[in-house]
Amino acid sequence: MSVVDLHKSYGHRPVLRGVEFQLREGELLGIIGENGAGKTTLLGLLAGALKADRGKISRRGSLGYCPQRIVVNDDLTVTQHLRYFQCAYHLENLDRATELTERLGLARYRDTKAGALSGGTKQKLNLTLALMHDPQVVLMDEPYQGFDWENYLNFWAITTELRDRGSSVLVISHIAHDTERFDRLYRLESGVVVAAEPVGGSATQAKYRRVAS
């Protein structure tokens, strides 16, 4: 995916003022930024859910989009959601979806209506729906919100596998935490993206501990 000179305003308030970057094949890219920096706006534009004022977005391959706002139907069960998206994605079977629900601890809720799921469990469904067709370009907005530690680690295992299989993966977050997991990192500030240094990862903490001792 390539992004050139992307602009977006809400009324007279500019949010993005010329965003440019490339998301390469087999790359795990992170974009971090403070609350209100425009991350969700940027991902909405990349996914085609919002319209840019100016600029160009090019993409090759299928898209998986995990929006920050969970879009599920409270009256449908987990399995009904999977079947619905199976039709939308033209999938022959639900093998990958089933694997994802098992790895994320969602399988036991397969007959539960989405409206009765906890926030973190709903987010697991949101994530599964974005990944169940093994997309070539994956866009995820705060994808591990509400996850417990074990599922946070499961999320990263699934994400790095996707990257290793050649998918292009973009994760955006307001938390500059564990950023060493990314191949490259950008910060969104003042409406543009700039290269950022990884911070706060477990390897960094280990390094700090070594220096301190």
Ligand SMILES: Nc1ncnc2c1ncn2[C@@H]1O[C@H](COP(=O)(O)OP(=O)(O)OP(=O)(O)O)[C@@H](O)[C@H]1O
């Ligand atoms: N539909 C809208 N109409 C008007 N202003 C909006 C709209 N959506 C977002 N904004 C404003 O645009 C700015 C960027 O919002 P956005 O949600 O993209 O930021 P963010 O970086 O994702 O924030 P957060 O980390 O809190 O999710 C904010 O000031 C927000 O109030």
